[in-house]
Amino acid sequence: MGVLRAAVRNVLAGHVVQGASTLTMQLVRLITEQRKTSMKRKITEAVLAIQIERMFTKQEILERYANLVYLGHGLYGIQAAANTYFGKDAAELTLSESAMLAGLVQNPYRYSPIRNIELARKRRNHVLKRMLSEGYITDEVYAKTIAEPVQTVQTKEAGKNQVGAYFLEEVRKYLYQRYRMDQVLDSGLNVYTTLDLDLQKGAEEAVQTGLKHLDKREGFRIEDKRFVKPEEINDYWSPTWNHNIQEGITVDGLIVNVTPDKATVRIGKTDVTIGNYEVVWTEAKHISDILKKGDVVEFKIHKWDPEKNQYNISLDQEPQVQGALLAINHHTGEVEAMVGGYSFSDSEFNRAWNSQAIRQTGSVFKPLLYASALDSGFTLADTFFDEPTIFLDPGLFYVDEHRKIRQFELTPELRQKIKDKELDEPAPYEPDNYHHLYDGLITLRTALEKSKNIVSVKLFNRVGQRKVRRFARACGVTTNISPFLSSALGATSITVKEACKAYGTFANGGVRTEPYFIRKVADHYGKTLEENKPLTIQAVSKSTAYLIVSGMQGVINEGTGVRARALNWNLCGKTGTTDNYTDAWFVGSDPDLTVGVWTGFDKTKTLGDEETGAKAALPIWIDFMKAYIKGRPERDWVMPQDVNRVPIDKRTGLLANPPAGCLPGDIILETFLKGTEPLEKCSTKIHDLLKLPYYQQHGKVIFDELTGLPLPKIEFLIPHPRQEAHR
Incomplete structure (x- = not known):
């Protein structure tokens, strides 16, 4: 009646006013795994609770609850907790041990005896005091039991090292959502997963070691x-x-x-x-x-x-910084390794798989931008000018005769939106390169290898945000990408899973494959209840995929991911670092596997000065790949028939012309879609020009009278057909 009374009060009030969280209600919540408080949820729970109480005795309800309740460190049910914490069956627990497990229900993280023995002792004593007040134990038993120390056979290290804890939790949640509870618990389901146990061990060791090193660099x-x-x-x-x-x-x-x-x-x-x-x-x-x-x-x-x-x-010391690693076979979509954080026992939030684990990508987004450009007709040999640049919206700003940036008078509608904080105050966009270094004329390949911000924003401006956003969605990025220029530098947040899907699409010849972690579920008699097969779609052309893989191979061989070159393996990938070093990424592939690594804090704060993707995330990726490639034959990507390689000068992007125009060390075999190869040959004159500082390669240089530095170039945003308003 308490359950029904609470439901009626909530309906009459129009919102939740009474909890009525009886043991039966808590059992319903465990079964349905609903956490969001709402009137609809409370009504549904009340109806289910009434049905359960009609069907089962109180003892049966309590037994079911005891088998499902979460007790910390990835443990569900009294039996699992008894075995892990105390090394015995539930039937062998002492009063002290039973009271401690009962005390864990309210907050398994806070009262874990592995994490904080003193809080666990106080919580156990609170439970014993309640038992005394309710008449379940005598004063003598109470005094004797609270004097006993809290001792476990489990250690912090062992609690952390339950292999595949994040992966298994995803499997558990899926099964509870897909099947009836009694099927999962009692019918003897046979579940076949995609986990590679050796790779999983390698992944966990790589993440834990890498995060410890990162944490220690910030001091004791x-x-x-x-x-x-x-x-x-x-x-x-x-x-x-x-x-x-x-x-x-x-x-x-x-x-x-x-x-x-x-x-x-x-x-x-x-x-x-x-x-x-x-x-x-x-x-x-x-x-x-x-x-x-x-x-x-x-x-x-x-x-x-x-x-x-x-x-x-x-x-x-235990790291405070978090991380995630996800390894997916991009041909099949099978998840072969998954690490959602430093320690599942400390934090169950899965940063590798959870759809809420979105983080800014930094330069990890750039391959999506460059691939969309290649898909639009650009080549890796096309050149851009890398120099300080201010980007202006031509509908908001203009440049006067003295080269001063002026703002047009805003319309009343825009002023009102700014006042209502629907829009930010208009301002020129002035990105910067890492360490303020500029190279002048460079190819798109070099810009990708060196992760040049200015060139990336210029490219985004030319390709158009609509094309980039549509292309990213085709590759598996479902989170909304901002239409602003800052998206070129990874201002948009995505998940590790989305990043792996996108990079896996490139590595798989443009075929996007949906990731999954359960191959098959069969009942006790062997009858197949479900069987997952690769779900694929040709999202990107084979030639575009091959071109961007070639570009990202350069990141490994010549660019920000050069530390991975020591693996001596056929790899491609990209580093990513966000503003103030708050997130560090590396996502990369070989011909069969795509692996994404992210490091950062749950509550955004800096990882530390100079903690880039190459320094904080790439070492974890490398350590995992060492475990992956051991004893495995190396394979190569298959070059599509409409792609060829042509010798060019890597500095100018023009056809190689030794010895008149370029040095032998500057000649590379560049990858082109047939018919897009350059026609002009490089020359000594061009090379001599490129030896000059970026601001002298233009010819006439205008310097700021106050700073004495070259004035930045001004570039206006290009309006693209059907492009959404960006202001």
């Missing part, structure tokens, strides 16, 4: 230290010591003594002495500057041999 977080009072040091025991300490894991270490250059660290029952070398990454002058007696901090175990009395440890 003194504020993360825990502290043990002097009188409690001898009795302190960390739950991370409740298992055999072995090489490769991270455990708590208690500082029991400190001098300027040495510290004694207690791990379990063993004291280990460390020096400055073991904390070198903190850049502290003395150990005593960062560690004090009674501190509890993390240490990585490199060697642990009590029999030989040999120990090697180093100061460590």
